[in-house]
Amino acid sequence: MKTPHIARVGAGVLLSAALAVGAADAQDRVKMNLASSYPSTLGVVGENIQRLIENITVLSNGNFQIRFFEPSALVPALEVFDSVSLGAVDMSYTTTGFHVGKFPGLVFFSSVPFGPSVSEYLGWIHFGGGKQIYDREYNKLGVQGFQCGVVVAESSGWFREEVVSLDQLKGLKMRFFGLGARVMERFGVSTQLLAGGDIYPALELGAIDAAEFSFPTLDRKLGFYQISKHNYFPGWHQQASFVELIINLDKFHALPKSYQKMLEVACGEANMWMMAKGDATQGPAIAFHKSEGVEIHKWTDEQIAAFRQAWEEVAEEAAADNLLFSEVYGSYKAFRETYAEWRDLGYLK
Amino acid sequence: MKTPHIARVGAGVLLSAALAVGAADAQDRVKMNLASSYPSTLGVVGENIQRLIENITVLSNGNFQIRFFEPSALVPALEVFDSVSLGAVDMSYTTTGFHVGKFPGLVFFSSVPFGPSVSEYLGWIHFGGGKQIYDREYNKLGVQGFQCGVVVAESSGWFREEVVSLDQLKGLKMRFFGLGARVMERFGVSTQLLAGGDIYPALELGAIDAAEFSFPTLDRKLGFYQISKHNYFPGWHQQASFVELIINLDKFHALPKSYQKMLEVACGEANMWMMAKGDATQGPAIAFHKSEGVEIHKWTDEQIAAFRQAWEEVAEEAAADNLLFSEVYGSYKAFRETYAEWRDLGYLK
Incomplete structure (x- = not known):
């Protein structure tokens, strides 16, 4: 099946691409505690965080270990934000919606009535100005956050x-x-x-x-x-709800860049996995x-x-x-108005 | 803001969670060549692969390096599959759709007329039997593949x-x-x-x-x-089209487990990123x-x-x-039939 085109390229160029030349930089050992708002046994939502922790373990060769604590084992399930903000626990698996009393504007990063599809939602967060506001506000409170899983449409x-x-x-x-x-x-x-x-x-x-x-x-x-x-x-x-991974900001900054990236990339992948699993599995239930x-x-x-x-x-x-609600709502609405034309044009009804 | 509940837990439990206790296992240095079917300058699709390579670099502390080659620099843009299968190049950024002449059934992993949304599509691939067939067929041909980016709806x-x-x-x-x-x-x-x-x-x-x-x-x-x-x-x-990362199967198996996981997780995240960016940016164009x-x-x-x-x-x-077409089409149709009830029930029109 070798094509003649391959032969045109010097074999050296192609074969020098091969594997492993020795071993390099050692990795830091880091252990962190995670206080979850959701139990590990909670179907797709619980599986998502277990899977994420396992992915981080494998990505880091076991050197970045996250220890999961069930809701209220360390702090009450709905009070995790303050604990992470203070640094009393390192990180949490939760949702902005649980802090809505304290930060009404930030609920837009969890779920909005008559809100967008996952795709439009991520479009606004990553490319429509949403994440700038989310990061700014969370960082002010001493927290770094990542959208880290999506609950697809719910029942009413x-x-x-x-x-x-x-x-x-x-x-x-x-x-x-x-x-x-x-x-x-x-x-x-x-x-x-x-x-x-x-x-x-x-x-x-x-x-x-x-x-x-x-x-x-x-x-x-x-x-x-x-x-x-x-x-x-x-x-x-x-119609779509994000769960999030939050980590104390100082502890996040103290992590090696590779581990910071593991949190970012593994959470991004978790959105994809959880969207797919949530959507695929409702029929039997x-x-x-x-x-x-x-x-x-x-x-x-x-x-x-x-x-x-x-x-x-x-x-x-x-x-x-x-x-803050007004700022976030304004950004959200402006994005959705532009998106509406594209949705109408691009997608089959 | 410290809650009384925190005080109930021994401080040792919480604070032992702190950072870095020395450095551990060294990482293998790996270099691989990637022959792309898409140019690096091609908007969202080109950005996606550049970003993925950079993510892998950061995740591995620079120890897993992927060198990008523009289309036809190593092998013709539409002939990458054979080269990866043979091991003449290590990996490629391409789409199953470019090999449709050779493997008609596998086009379902790239795009299907009147096909599903990204969410339903990923649901079928990851939880409806799609990926088992994809892996089985690709592995037979000496290739490991990952869905590694989504082109959202196109123009006709x-x-x-x-x-x-x-x-x-x-x-x-x-x-x-x-x-x-x-x-x-x-x-x-x-x-x-x-x-x-x-x-x-x-x-x-x-x-x-x-x-x-x-x-x-x-x-x-x-x-x-x-x-x-x-x-x-x-x-x-x-309506949705996957691009893929393919890697020679022997070379994939020779990688450390952490690097295998980097490809899997970074590609999963790339689906999320590219879906969001594709959907967010059509209006101005x-x-x-x-x-x-x-x-x-x-x-x-x-x-x-x-x-x-x-x-x-x-x-x-x-x-x-x-x-093979018949097998894949059967799996795909069966999943879509079950999904249709959920879509109708769960989602606002």
Whole structure:
């Protein structure tokens, strides 16, 4: 199969390309602790961080070791940001959405109601100005962050009764995440943010009436189908959500450049892996839910339109209230407007 | 901001996590030659491979060096596969689509007419059985491959005259890629596969009448707008296309495990980076084309339906003709059928 063209090139040029000429620079041994907001057993999300840690181990020949701690083993699951900022723990696997109370503008780096596809989202973050703001704000707080995995579209939640009219939402106590919670509040829902493991007991005890958490494979893991029999789609509140790896900024700067790059590249790859795995694996979980007597519902076009309008009001008010929210929302909207023409032109409907 | 929970944990547990305890295993020095099918100057596609090589350099502290050779500097741009298979060059940056004549079934790992989004595509490859077939077939030929970058949706091509009716396609000589070429042939087009750099001169000399190559930012680089003033969308023939890194299998196995992992992880990350950059940057190129007098057209629904029907006929015939094509097409179709329910349920229209 050798082509005549190969023969034209001097064999020396080609064969000098061969392997290994001895061994070079030694690698630093580094150990770090990671306090996770998500349990290692949590399907795709938990697998993603285990896989990332293993990749870093292999990339560094075992010299850069990250020790995983389950949620609340070192610090409470929703309080990891402060601990990393202080340096009390080295790093965490979490989401900007868990710090929304403190940094309302930064929730755009986790998930946005009626938000973009993964591709458009990454386009804005990496090439539309998003990451400059994210880095600037996190660095101010002593933290370096990386988008480090994507939760693809979610379900809109689990309800005990069929939601025929949005009026039924009034007075419900519901676990809800991020900016979507503020949308639900417009319909009279009383929302709470609970970490994954705390949702089932709260539902079981009746402390909450309904809950949204993630997509079917993860919701199945948490067992919501045992208590609530009405599962709603699409997840207008989280069409795509990033999880992140955050590391204390001083400790990040103290790392060798090669290890800094391992975090960056392995997190970038984790986005790709988790997007693919999330999207590929929902079918069997939906089928399982059906087999357990769950009814799968889709919001009507009118209901979706009502949620969308409420979201736009929430966003405008939040932008008027908070300078950072306004800056990030402005950058995000400007990018999405330019993108809309390309999406319409480039993609089959 | 220190939480009381931190105090509960022994300080030793947290602080023992600190940095660097000396230096460990030395790293092997490896140099490899890469014969590219795409020039380094080719916008997003060229940047992607330059960036990947730089990432590998940093990840390995400069010990794993990949030397880039422009198309045809070592071997002709479209003949890289054989050279890597033989070991005459170590690796290449190319696409399965350039070897479609030899391995018709493997074109599914490059691009498929009316094919999936990037997310669904990666879902099939990594979790739907695709990669098992890809690895098995490539390994048989002495090659290890990685999907190593995504070209997002393309344009359907550049024409000198407006295409009001598909009858006008009859008798046209056109540069066209992959399985889409066989669809165009059903409409009487005489197709040729030319490497990027050869298209403009062929158009200018009249050796071809029309050409498709890539998305607007890359088409702009190649200057088609200077000769053809009608640019068609959407790119039904290539909604998403993978470029790949291939490496001689023996040389891959001879690499240290950490370097093997660098190729895998850096290529995974490259998919994410290139998807984001491709999607984020088309707007200005389209605006530029308009400013140069190019008319931007969309195929009508009827024309798209005609292309789709022709594609289905082409695929069924190819599957009847070729066992590997049939195996891959079967795996691909089965995955897409399961995915369709999830897409409908999970995603906003």
